[in-house]
Amino acid sequence: MQDSIFTIIENKKIAKDVYRMLLRGDTSAVKNAGEFVNIQLDGFYLRRPISVCDVEGDVLTLIYKVVGKGTAAMSEMPEGTQLKLLTGLGNGYDLTPAGDEPLLVGGGVGVPPMYLLAKRLLAQGKTVHVVLGFNTADEVFYEDEFRSLGCDVTVATVDGSRGVKGFVTDALPSHYTYFYTCGPMPMFRALYRATVTSGQFSFEERMGCGFGACMGCSCKTITGYKRICKDGPVLRKEEILWAD
Amino acid sequence: MGRLSVNLCGIELDNPIIPASGTFGYGYEFAEIYDINILGTFSFKGTTRDPRFGNPTPRIAECTAGMINAVGLQNPGVDKVISEELPKLKKCFHKPVMANVSGFSVEDYAYTCALLDKEPQVGWLEVNVSCPNVHGGGMSFGTDPQAAAEVVAAVKAVTSKPVLVKLSPNVTDIAAIAKACEAAGADGISLINTLLGMRIDLKTRKPVIANTMGGFSGPAIFPVALRMVYQVANAVNIPIVGGGGVSTPENVLEMMLAGATAVEVGAQNLIDPMACKKLVEELPAAMDTYKIENLKDLIGGVNNG
Numbered sequence: 001m002q003d004s005i006f007t008i009i010e011n012k013k014i015a016k017d018v019y020r021m022l023l024r025g026d027t028s029a030v031k032n033a034g035e036f037v038n039i040q041l042d043g044f045y046l047r048r049p050i051s052v053c054d055v056e057g058d059v060l061t062l063i064y065k066v067v068g069k070g071t072a073a074m075s076e077m078p079e080g081t082q083l084k085l086l087t088g089l090g091n092g093y094d095l096t097p098a099g100d101e102p103l104l105v106g107g108g109v110g111v112p113p114m115y116l117l118a119k120r121l122l123a124q125g126k127t128v129h130v131v132l133g134f135n136t137a138d139e140v141f142y143e144d145e146f147r148s149l150g151c152d153v154t155v156a157t158v159d160g161s162r163g164v165k166g167f168v169t170d171a172l173p174s175h176y177t178y179f180y181t182c183g184p185m186p187m188f189r190a191l192y193r194a195t196v197t198s199g200q201f202s203f204e205e206r207m208g209c210g211f212g213a214c215m216g217c218s219c220k221t222i223t224g225y226k227r228i229c230k231d232g233p234v235l236r237k238e239e240i241l242w243a244d
Numbered sequence: 245m246g247r248l249s250v251n252l253c254g255i256e257l258d259n260p261i262i263p264a265s266g267t268f269g270y271g272y273e274f275a276e277i278y279d280i281n282i283l284g285t286f287s288f289k290g291t292t293r294d295p296r297f298g299n300p301t302p303r304i305a306e307c308t309a310g311m312i313n314a315v316g317l318q319n320p321g322v323d324k325v326i327s328e329e330l331p332k333l334k335k336c337f338h339k340p341v342m343a344n345v346s347g348f349s350v351e352d353y354a355y356t357c358a359l360l361d362k363e364p365q366v367g368w369l370e371v372n373v374s375c376p377n378v379h380g381g382g383m384s385f386g387t388d389p390q391a392a393a394e395v396v397a398a399v400k401a402v403t404s405k406p407v408l409v410k411l412s413p414n415v416t417d418i419a420a421i422a423k424a425c426e427a428a429g430a431d432g433i434s435l436i437n438t439l440l441g442m443r444i445d446l447k448t449r450k451p452v453i454a455n456t457m458g459g460f461s462g463p464a465i466f467p468v469a470l471r472m473v474y475q476v477a478n479a480v481n482i483p484i485v486g487g488g489g490v491s492t493p494e495n496v497l498e499m500m501l502a503g504a505t506a507v508e509v510g511a512q513n514l515i516d517p518m519a520c521k522k523l524v525e526e527l528p529a530a531m532d533t534y535k536i537e538n539l540k541d542l543i544g545g546v547n548n549g
Contacts, residue, residue, distance in 0.1 A: 211273055225297055
């Protein structure tokens with residue numbers, strides 16, 4: 001964990017309600033794909049946790065959706081704005097069990113952490129299958145970016161306005177060795193049932209601190225109580241308890 | 245002894261800054277980013293007799309200048325705190341630590357405190373009386389002078405360490421509760437715990453917190469906390485640990501003028517993990533500004549003339 005100042009070098013809309021922010025600063029604490037940062041915003045008491053989409057040298061890429069006043073304020077920040085970020089938060093994805101053909105499934109604003117993960121897996125020589133799920137075509141982002149990396153990309157939209165009509169579970173490849181996912185809970189439940197291999201899920205929860213101190217984001221797992229911010233956000237398929 | 249040192253119930257503190265229970269874990273998350281031995285001490289996560297998961301999520305709601313939490317005293321239970329957490333704490337913190345204890349019956353408090361009394365690193369027991377009394381119709385111990393006094397007497401009977409009672413602000417007359425605790429043998433009073441609060445999500449029309457209500461903390465509560473510290477300081481003759489919304493060195497000085505011997509810092513640790521380090525470092529300059537030579541001379545020095 002590191003607390004430092006970053007400067008916005010780009011902040012633009014890339015899809016409906018979705019923005020990409022590039023920040024320059026000390027990225028040395030960012031280690032694994034699937035980690036997040038916690039951003040302090042003027043006028044808001046709590047920080048905003050946002051997953052890391054990419055890190056390249058001293059540039060951090062975040063993709064966020066405007067869901068409330070805090071993210072709306074972020075979307076209006078001009079280039080040059082300085083932000084205080086806690087970096088290096090969360091466990092991130094474990095690449096070890098990926099196998100030769102890992103599957104990456106991102107739903108909506110759960111897509112961004114899949115990007116750095118795909119880069120890391122491709123660097124290890126893996127064949128990377130990516131399934132991106134959205135509600136409608138105007139929400140779709142990063143389809144071309146994943147393709148440019150060299151991934152096998154399938155897009156699914158609920159209304160069929162782009163790619164496969166339906167949910168990500170309607171667009172899964174016939175063969176994969178392991179899976180990684182980030183997205184909404186209904187998608188997780190469907191994926192849990194539809195997937196034939198083991199995998200890792202990245203969870204979301206309202207957080208107090210983001211670094212393990214307040215116990216605000218705890219969940220029960222088969223292996224005990226876990227803090228989404230510190231012991232997660234990534235949990236293994238085998239340890240998840242579905243509360244229903 | 246430096247300019248910042250104070251004496252809390254017979255134990256010397258290098259400075260009065262104490263991260264409050266529930267906002268600092270067992271210290272080691274913070275030890276990743278600074279040497280926590282610069283603190284006066286800290287109060288570790290509230291400990292109960294049995295392990296507790298706590299409340300369902302969401303447990304956190306943002307407010308103007310503050311937040312609501314309804315964690316529900318999640319902790320691994322006193323046995324695991326002693327066998328697993330204290331050894332880890334010991335590696336990163338080498339001073340006497342404050343053990344925060346909660347219970348749901350007088351026997352619970354006594355049981356947990358008796359075990360923590362045997363731990364050499366525990367300097368003080370901080371007894372949180374804001375929990376519901378399961379044998380008393382669910383009313384919080386801290387809202388009834390007699391129930392609070394019973395907890396204090398039971399804890400004092402099992403420990404030789406100084407006992408601080410952490411009071412709930414959700415009462416009509418906090419000074420009366422403090423007096424009852426002092427009469428029952430409390431060595432100090434710690435206040436305030438969080439103020440009961442609530443938020444509603446306008447989109448869903450549901451409470452933001454799964455537990456409906458929770459404890460409000462943050463800079464917004466500072467004036468309420470300061471007022472209560474002042475009232476209690478005028479009612480008792482035992483040391484006070486003042487806390488509630490403290491986020492600046494000036495807040496620390498105000499708390500001490502109101503009667504606090506030491507100062508707890510809570511929510512600020514969550515939004516800025518370096519908050520207490522900064523307070524310790526910034527205190528001397530703030531003291532210079534207000535011509536304060538030694539902090540201990542400030543305690544209770546509010547000028548009512």
